[in-house]
Amino acid sequence: MRYTCPRISGKKRMPAEDPKSRSELTIESILEGKKMEAYVEHRTKEMHSCTMCGAIGYKRKPMKQIGNVWFCIDCMRHLKEVLDTLSQWEAEIQLEREMSKKIDETLGM
Numbered sequence: 001m002r003y004t005c006p007r008i009s010g011k012k013r014m015p016a017e018d019p020k021s022r023s024e025l026t027i028e029s030i031l032e033g034k035k036m037e038a039y040v041e042h043r044t045k046e047m048h049s050c051t052m053c054g055a056i057g058y059k060r061k062p063m064k065q066i067g068n069v070w071f072c073i074d075c076m077r078h079l080k081e082v083l084d085t086l087s088q089w090e091a092e093i094q095l096e097r098e099m100s101k102k103i104d105e106t107l108g109m
């Protein structure tokens with residue numbers, strides 16, 4: 001019985017339609033890994049977390065940068081609502097101030 005190196009015999013038995021050697025496959029898997037790293041890095045650059053709700057924004061969740069901070073579309077909608085009713089809100093605050101001032105005056109403070 002002759003001893004044959006299993007690696008060599010394995011190579012010989014490798015089918016013709018798959019000519020890639022083990023080292024080639026290793027290089028390919030390293031390249032795949034590098035591609036993944038680049039992809040993740042690329043995605044990370046696109047990703048921002050919302051300042052208000054902490055949601056991670058990416059292409060599926062639109063984000064808007066205001067100054068150095070990011071807001072997701074949901075929070076922007078909330079903000080818009082607040083801004084739309086800001087004058088009403090300010091009027092309420094003003095009214096409350098006047099009320100408490102009047103109460104203070106009435107109480108002689």
Ligand SMILES: [Zn+2]
Nearest residue numbers: 050053072075
């Ligand atoms: Zn948000």
